[in-house]
Amino acid sequence: MNQERRQYFRINGKVAVDYKVITEDEMQHGRLPTQFQVSPFFLLLTQLHEFSHDNSYQLRKIAQKDPMVASYLENMNNKIDAIAHAIAKSDVEFENLSAQEINLSEGGLSFFSSEAIPVNSYLALKVVFEDTYTGLLLYGQVLYSGEQEEDGQYKIGVEFSDLPESSRLIVARYILTSQSRERQQSDEQY
Template structure:
Protein backbone atom coordinates (compact mmCIF):
# COMPACT_ATOMS: atom_id res chain seq x y z
CA UNK A 1 0.00 0.00 0.00
CA UNK A 2 1.27 3.43 -0.91
CA UNK A 3 2.29 5.16 2.34
CA UNK A 4 1.85 8.61 0.75
CA UNK A 5 -1.87 7.91 0.26
CA UNK A 6 -2.32 7.32 3.99
CA UNK A 7 -1.12 10.86 4.73
CA UNK A 8 -4.34 12.36 3.32
CA UNK A 9 -7.40 13.04 5.46
CA UNK A 10 -10.11 10.49 4.76
CA UNK A 11 -13.86 10.86 5.23
CA UNK A 12 -16.95 8.82 4.57
CA UNK A 13 -19.61 10.52 2.52
CA UNK A 14 -22.55 9.83 0.27
CA UNK A 15 -21.95 10.51 -3.42
CA UNK A 16 -23.02 9.11 -6.76
CA UNK A 17 -20.27 7.24 -8.60
CA UNK A 18 -20.17 5.99 -12.16
CA UNK A 19 -17.12 4.46 -13.79
CA UNK A 20 -15.90 2.95 -17.03
CA UNK A 21 -12.85 0.76 -17.48
CA UNK A 22 -10.48 2.35 -19.99
CA UNK A 23 -7.02 1.81 -21.42
CA UNK A 24 -3.94 3.78 -20.44
CA UNK A 25 -3.96 5.35 -23.93
CA UNK A 26 -7.53 6.58 -23.41
CA UNK A 27 -6.45 8.15 -20.14
CA UNK A 28 -3.60 9.98 -21.84
CA UNK A 29 -5.97 11.22 -24.54
CA UNK A 30 -7.48 14.03 -22.48
CA UNK A 31 -7.10 15.96 -19.26
CA UNK A 32 -10.61 14.93 -18.20
CA UNK A 33 -12.50 11.74 -19.07
CA UNK A 34 -14.70 12.04 -22.14
CA UNK A 35 -16.46 8.71 -21.63
CA UNK A 36 -19.53 10.27 -20.00
CA UNK A 37 -22.32 12.32 -21.53
CA UNK A 38 -22.50 15.45 -19.38
CA UNK A 39 -24.17 18.78 -19.92
CA UNK A 40 -22.19 22.03 -19.84
CA UNK A 41 -23.73 22.73 -16.42
CA UNK A 42 -22.20 19.60 -14.90
CA UNK A 43 -18.74 21.14 -14.74
CA UNK A 44 -19.87 24.75 -14.36
CA UNK A 45 -19.43 24.76 -10.57
CA UNK A 46 -15.98 23.23 -10.91
CA UNK A 47 -14.93 25.93 -13.35
CA UNK A 48 -16.28 28.64 -11.07
CA UNK A 49 -14.51 27.13 -8.07
CA UNK A 50 -11.29 27.04 -10.06
CA UNK A 51 -11.72 30.73 -10.89
CA UNK A 52 -12.41 31.46 -7.22
CA UNK A 53 -9.25 29.61 -6.20
CA UNK A 54 -7.23 31.48 -8.83
CA UNK A 55 -8.61 34.84 -7.75
CA UNK A 56 -8.46 34.29 -3.97
CA UNK A 57 -4.85 35.51 -3.80
CA UNK A 58 -5.79 38.74 -5.57
CA UNK A 59 -8.84 39.19 -3.37
CA UNK A 60 -6.68 38.89 -0.23
CA UNK A 61 -4.31 41.54 -1.62
CA UNK A 62 -7.23 43.86 -2.39
CA UNK A 63 -8.64 43.27 1.12
CA UNK A 64 -5.38 44.51 2.66
CA UNK A 65 -5.65 47.86 0.87
CA UNK A 66 -9.39 48.24 0.19
CA UNK A 67 -11.55 46.13 2.54
CA UNK A 68 -14.83 47.58 1.25
CA UNK A 69 -14.01 46.68 -2.35
CA UNK A 70 -12.93 43.18 -1.28
CA UNK A 71 -16.22 42.73 0.61
CA UNK A 72 -18.17 43.81 -2.46
CA UNK A 73 -16.22 41.44 -4.73
CA UNK A 74 -16.80 38.59 -2.27
CA UNK A 75 -20.56 39.31 -2.35
CA UNK A 76 -20.50 39.22 -6.17
CA UNK A 77 -18.66 35.91 -6.02
CA UNK A 78 -21.32 34.53 -3.64
CA UNK A 79 -24.08 35.66 -6.01
CA UNK A 80 -22.42 33.90 -8.93
CA UNK A 81 -22.00 30.74 -6.83
CA UNK A 82 -25.68 30.82 -5.82
CA UNK A 83 -26.77 31.11 -9.45
CA UNK A 84 -24.44 28.31 -10.51
CA UNK A 85 -25.70 26.05 -7.70
CA UNK A 86 -29.32 26.67 -8.76
CA UNK A 87 -28.51 25.85 -12.39
CA UNK A 88 -26.50 22.77 -11.48
CA UNK A 89 -29.20 21.55 -9.09
CA UNK A 90 -31.87 21.78 -11.77
CA UNK A 91 -29.61 20.05 -14.31
CA UNK A 92 -28.45 17.01 -12.31
CA UNK A 93 -31.10 14.30 -12.17
CA UNK A 94 -30.40 12.68 -8.79
CA UNK A 95 -33.38 10.36 -9.10
CA UNK A 96 -31.49 8.34 -11.73
CA UNK A 97 -28.18 8.37 -9.88
CA UNK A 98 -27.55 5.86 -7.15
CA UNK A 99 -25.73 7.50 -4.28
CA UNK A 100 -23.64 5.29 -2.05
CA UNK A 101 -21.41 5.56 0.98
CA UNK A 102 -17.80 6.00 -0.11
CA UNK A 103 -14.48 6.63 1.59
CA UNK A 104 -12.70 9.61 0.04
CA UNK A 105 -9.35 11.34 0.28
CA UNK A 106 -7.42 13.65 -2.03
CA UNK A 107 -5.44 10.62 -3.16
CA UNK A 108 -8.26 8.21 -3.96
CA UNK A 109 -11.50 6.61 -2.89
CA UNK A 110 -13.26 3.35 -2.27
CA UNK A 111 -16.76 2.55 -3.47
CA UNK A 112 -19.00 -0.43 -4.16
CA UNK A 113 -19.67 -2.02 -7.52
CA UNK A 114 -21.87 -4.93 -8.64
CA UNK A 115 -18.96 -6.07 -10.85
CA UNK A 116 -15.38 -6.89 -9.85
CA UNK A 117 -12.62 -4.72 -11.31
CA UNK A 118 -9.16 -6.12 -12.03
CA UNK A 119 -6.21 -4.72 -10.12
CA UNK A 120 -4.25 -1.99 -11.92
CA UNK A 121 -7.22 -1.29 -14.25
CA UNK A 122 -7.55 2.31 -15.39
CA UNK A 123 -10.94 3.92 -14.78
CA UNK A 124 -12.76 7.00 -15.97
CA UNK A 125 -14.83 8.20 -13.00
CA UNK A 126 -17.82 10.47 -12.67
CA UNK A 127 -18.40 11.58 -9.08
CA UNK A 128 -21.41 13.72 -8.11
CA UNK A 129 -21.65 15.35 -4.67
CA UNK A 130 -25.32 15.53 -3.70
CA UNK A 131 -24.83 18.26 -1.11
CA UNK A 132 -23.22 20.73 -3.51
CA UNK A 133 -24.76 19.46 -6.76
CA UNK A 134 -21.33 19.56 -8.34
CA UNK A 135 -19.47 16.83 -10.10
CA UNK A 136 -16.01 15.73 -11.08
CA UNK A 137 -14.64 13.75 -13.97
CA UNK A 138 -11.47 11.97 -12.89
CA UNK A 139 -9.10 9.16 -13.78
CA UNK A 140 -8.12 6.43 -11.36
CA UNK A 141 -6.34 3.12 -11.12
CA UNK A 142 -7.60 0.12 -9.15
CA UNK A 143 -5.59 -0.66 -6.02
CA UNK A 144 -7.83 -3.44 -4.69
CA UNK A 145 -11.07 -5.28 -5.29
CA UNK A 146 -12.58 -7.22 -2.39
CA UNK A 147 -14.20 -10.62 -2.59
CA UNK A 148 -17.92 -10.55 -3.30
CA UNK A 149 -19.70 -9.29 -0.17
CA UNK A 150 -22.96 -10.59 1.33
CA UNK A 151 -24.96 -7.97 -0.54
CA UNK A 152 -23.41 -9.06 -3.86
CA UNK A 153 -21.22 -5.96 -4.14
CA UNK A 154 -17.46 -5.65 -4.50
CA UNK A 155 -15.53 -2.96 -2.64
CA UNK A 156 -13.22 -1.20 -5.10
CA UNK A 157 -10.30 0.95 -3.99
CA UNK A 158 -8.80 3.36 -6.50
CA UNK A 159 -5.98 5.87 -6.55
CA UNK A 160 -6.61 9.07 -8.50
CA UNK A 161 -4.22 9.54 -11.42
CA UNK A 162 -3.56 12.58 -13.58
CA UNK A 163 -5.80 14.59 -11.22
CA UNK A 164 -6.04 18.30 -12.11
CA UNK A 165 -5.23 20.65 -9.23
CA UNK A 166 -8.69 22.21 -9.49
CA UNK A 167 -10.31 18.79 -8.91
CA UNK A 168 -8.00 18.09 -5.98
CA UNK A 169 -9.06 21.40 -4.44
CA UNK A 170 -12.75 20.52 -4.84
CA UNK A 171 -12.17 17.16 -3.12
CA UNK A 172 -10.16 18.86 -0.35
CA UNK A 173 -12.92 21.44 0.17
CA UNK A 174 -15.57 18.69 0.28
CA UNK A 175 -13.54 16.76 2.89
CA UNK A 176 -13.03 19.89 5.00
CA UNK A 177 -16.74 20.76 4.85
CA UNK A 178 -17.71 17.18 5.83
CA UNK A 179 -15.29 17.22 8.77
CA UNK A 180 -16.70 20.58 9.92
CA UNK A 181 -20.26 19.30 9.56
CA UNK A 182 -19.46 16.10 11.49
CA UNK A 183 -17.79 18.08 14.30
CA UNK A 184 -20.81 20.39 14.54
CA UNK A 185 -23.14 17.40 14.86
CA UNK A 186 -20.99 15.99 17.66
CA UNK A 187 -20.94 19.39 19.43
CA UNK A 188 -24.75 19.65 19.17
CA UNK A 189 -25.14 16.30 20.89
CA UNK A 190 -23.31 17.58 23.99
Protein backbone atom coordinates in the same frame (compact mmCIF):
# COMPACT_ATOMS: atom_id res chain seq x y z
CA MET B 1 -0.31 -0.20 0.75
CA ASN B 2 1.45 2.99 -0.31
CA GLN B 3 2.33 4.97 2.84
CA GLU B 4 1.95 8.28 0.98
CA ARG B 5 -1.76 7.62 0.33
CA ARG B 6 -2.39 7.02 4.03
CA GLN B 7 -1.18 10.55 4.84
CA TYR B 8 -4.37 12.05 3.38
CA PHE B 9 -7.40 12.79 5.54
CA ARG B 10 -10.17 10.30 4.78
CA ILE B 11 -13.90 10.60 5.20
CA ASN B 12 -16.91 8.37 4.69
CA GLY B 13 -19.70 10.11 2.85
CA LYS B 14 -22.68 9.65 0.58
CA VAL B 15 -21.66 10.40 -2.99
CA ALA B 16 -22.96 9.40 -6.42
CA VAL B 17 -20.36 7.51 -8.48
CA ASP B 18 -20.30 6.16 -12.01
CA TYR B 19 -17.31 4.63 -13.77
CA LYS B 20 -16.14 3.19 -17.05
CA VAL B 21 -13.18 0.86 -17.44
CA ILE B 22 -10.77 2.40 -19.96
CA THR B 23 -7.34 1.73 -21.39
CA GLU B 24 -4.21 3.57 -20.35
CA ASP B 25 -4.12 5.13 -23.83
CA GLU B 26 -7.61 6.57 -23.36
CA MET B 27 -6.49 8.11 -20.09
CA GLN B 28 -3.56 9.85 -21.80
CA HIS B 29 -5.79 11.71 -24.30
CA GLY B 30 -6.93 14.45 -21.97
CA ARG B 31 -6.91 15.87 -18.50
CA LEU B 32 -10.61 15.09 -17.98
CA PRO B 33 -12.52 11.98 -19.03
CA THR B 34 -14.64 12.30 -22.15
CA GLN B 35 -16.36 8.93 -21.68
CA PHE B 36 -19.47 10.46 -20.09
CA GLN B 37 -22.21 12.49 -21.74
CA VAL B 38 -22.57 15.54 -19.51
CA SER B 39 -24.25 18.88 -20.04
CA PRO B 40 -22.19 22.08 -20.21
CA PHE B 41 -23.42 22.88 -16.70
CA PHE B 42 -22.11 19.66 -15.13
CA LEU B 43 -18.67 21.09 -14.41
CA LEU B 44 -19.86 24.67 -13.86
CA LEU B 45 -19.28 24.71 -10.09
CA THR B 46 -15.87 23.09 -10.54
CA GLN B 47 -14.88 25.77 -13.02
CA LEU B 48 -16.14 28.54 -10.76
CA HIS B 49 -14.14 27.11 -7.83
CA GLU B 50 -11.08 27.14 -10.07
CA PHE B 51 -11.66 30.81 -10.97
CA SER B 52 -12.14 31.69 -7.30
CA HIS B 53 -8.92 29.91 -6.40
CA ASP B 54 -7.04 31.68 -9.21
CA ASN B 55 -8.41 35.07 -8.14
CA SER B 56 -7.97 34.69 -4.37
CA TYR B 57 -4.49 36.25 -4.37
CA GLN B 58 -5.67 39.30 -6.31
CA LEU B 59 -8.69 39.70 -4.03
CA ARG B 60 -6.44 39.68 -0.94
CA LYS B 61 -4.25 42.37 -2.53
CA ILE B 62 -7.31 44.49 -3.37
CA ALA B 63 -8.59 44.05 0.20
CA GLN B 64 -5.34 45.48 1.55
CA LYS B 65 -5.70 48.61 -0.58
CA ASP B 66 -9.46 49.04 -0.68
CA PRO B 67 -11.62 46.88 1.63
CA MET B 68 -14.87 48.33 0.19
CA VAL B 69 -14.01 47.21 -3.35
CA ALA B 70 -12.91 43.80 -2.06
CA SER B 71 -16.18 43.43 -0.16
CA TYR B 72 -18.15 44.35 -3.29
CA LEU B 73 -16.21 41.82 -5.40
CA GLU B 74 -16.76 39.14 -2.77
CA ASN B 75 -20.51 39.84 -2.81
CA MET B 76 -20.53 39.57 -6.62
CA ASN B 77 -18.69 36.26 -6.34
CA ASN B 78 -21.32 35.03 -3.86
CA LYS B 79 -24.11 36.02 -6.27
CA ILE B 80 -22.44 34.12 -9.10
CA ASP B 81 -22.01 31.08 -6.83
CA ALA B 82 -25.71 31.21 -5.83
CA ILE B 83 -26.79 31.32 -9.48
CA ALA B 84 -24.40 28.49 -10.37
CA HIS B 85 -25.72 26.33 -7.51
CA ALA B 86 -29.30 26.87 -8.69
CA ILE B 87 -28.37 25.93 -12.26
CA ALA B 88 -26.34 22.92 -11.15
CA LYS B 89 -29.11 21.73 -8.82
CA SER B 90 -31.64 21.78 -11.66
CA ASP B 91 -29.24 20.30 -14.22
CA VAL B 92 -27.17 17.59 -12.55
CA GLU B 93 -28.90 14.33 -13.34
CA PHE B 94 -28.76 11.40 -10.96
CA GLU B 95 -30.70 8.81 -12.96
CA ASN B 96 -27.56 6.92 -13.99
CA LEU B 97 -25.87 7.43 -10.66
CA SER B 98 -26.68 5.81 -7.37
CA ALA B 99 -25.55 7.50 -4.20
CA GLN B 100 -23.62 5.24 -1.89
CA GLU B 101 -21.36 5.38 1.12
CA ILE B 102 -17.81 5.80 -0.11
CA ASN B 103 -14.47 6.38 1.57
CA LEU B 104 -12.77 9.44 0.09
CA SER B 105 -9.43 11.19 0.36
CA GLU B 106 -7.49 13.56 -1.87
CA GLY B 107 -5.59 10.50 -3.09
CA GLY B 108 -8.52 8.30 -4.08
CA LEU B 109 -11.75 6.64 -3.09
CA SER B 110 -13.32 3.28 -2.40
CA PHE B 111 -16.83 2.42 -3.52
CA PHE B 112 -19.02 -0.59 -4.17
CA SER B 113 -19.61 -2.06 -7.60
CA SER B 114 -21.90 -4.82 -8.83
CA GLU B 115 -18.97 -6.23 -10.79
CA ALA B 116 -15.40 -7.04 -9.90
CA ILE B 117 -12.88 -4.75 -11.57
CA PRO B 118 -9.39 -6.16 -12.13
CA VAL B 119 -6.58 -4.60 -10.11
CA ASN B 120 -4.50 -2.09 -12.11
CA SER B 121 -7.45 -1.31 -14.42
CA TYR B 122 -7.86 2.32 -15.41
CA LEU B 123 -11.17 4.05 -14.76
CA ALA B 124 -12.92 7.17 -15.92
CA LEU B 125 -14.94 8.36 -12.92
CA LYS B 126 -17.96 10.61 -12.64
CA VAL B 127 -18.46 11.77 -9.06
CA VAL B 128 -21.30 13.99 -7.82
CA PHE B 129 -21.46 15.43 -4.31
CA GLU B 130 -25.20 15.55 -3.78
CA ASP B 131 -25.16 18.16 -1.02
CA THR B 132 -23.39 20.73 -3.24
CA TYR B 133 -24.30 19.35 -6.69
CA THR B 134 -20.67 19.63 -7.65
CA GLY B 135 -19.66 17.20 -10.38
CA LEU B 136 -16.17 15.92 -11.06
CA LEU B 137 -14.77 13.91 -13.94
CA LEU B 138 -11.59 12.09 -12.88
CA TYR B 139 -9.21 9.33 -13.84
CA GLY B 140 -8.09 6.59 -11.49
CA GLN B 141 -6.41 3.22 -11.26
CA VAL B 142 -7.82 0.27 -9.33
CA LEU B 143 -5.63 -0.63 -6.35
CA TYR B 144 -7.81 -3.39 -4.96
CA SER B 145 -10.98 -5.25 -5.76
CA GLY B 146 -12.39 -7.07 -2.75
CA GLU B 147 -14.16 -10.39 -2.60
CA GLN B 148 -17.86 -10.43 -3.39
CA GLU B 149 -19.82 -9.49 -0.28
CA GLU B 150 -23.12 -10.97 0.90
CA ASP B 151 -25.10 -8.35 -0.98
CA GLY B 152 -23.29 -9.25 -4.22
CA GLN B 153 -21.21 -6.06 -4.26
CA TYR B 154 -17.44 -5.71 -4.60
CA LYS B 155 -15.48 -3.08 -2.71
CA ILE B 156 -13.22 -1.26 -5.18
CA GLY B 157 -10.29 0.94 -4.16
CA VAL B 158 -9.11 3.55 -6.65
CA GLU B 159 -6.14 5.91 -6.63
CA PHE B 160 -6.71 9.15 -8.52
CA SER B 161 -4.43 9.73 -11.51
CA ASP B 162 -3.31 13.22 -12.48
CA LEU B 163 -5.96 14.90 -10.32
CA PRO B 164 -6.45 18.53 -11.44
CA GLU B 165 -5.76 21.03 -8.66
CA SER B 166 -9.30 22.43 -8.87
CA SER B 167 -10.72 18.93 -8.34
CA ARG B 168 -8.31 18.26 -5.47
CA LEU B 169 -9.49 21.47 -3.79
CA ILE B 170 -13.14 20.44 -4.15
CA VAL B 171 -12.40 17.02 -2.65
CA ALA B 172 -10.42 18.64 0.19
CA ARG B 173 -13.24 21.11 0.87
CA TYR B 174 -15.80 18.26 0.92
CA ILE B 175 -13.64 16.33 3.41
CA LEU B 176 -13.15 19.35 5.70
CA THR B 177 -16.84 20.24 5.59
CA SER B 178 -17.83 16.64 6.37
CA GLN B 179 -15.37 16.42 9.25
CA SER B 180 -16.65 19.72 10.65
CA ARG B 181 -20.26 18.52 10.35
CA GLU B 182 -19.38 15.25 12.14
CA ARG B 183 -17.64 17.13 14.97
CA GLN B 184 -20.62 19.46 15.34
CA GLN B 185 -23.06 16.54 15.49
CA SER B 186 -20.83 14.77 18.00
CA ASP B 187 -20.67 17.91 20.17
CA GLU B 188 -24.46 18.28 20.05
CA GLN B 189 -24.90 14.72 21.32
CA TYR B 190 -22.91 15.46 24.47
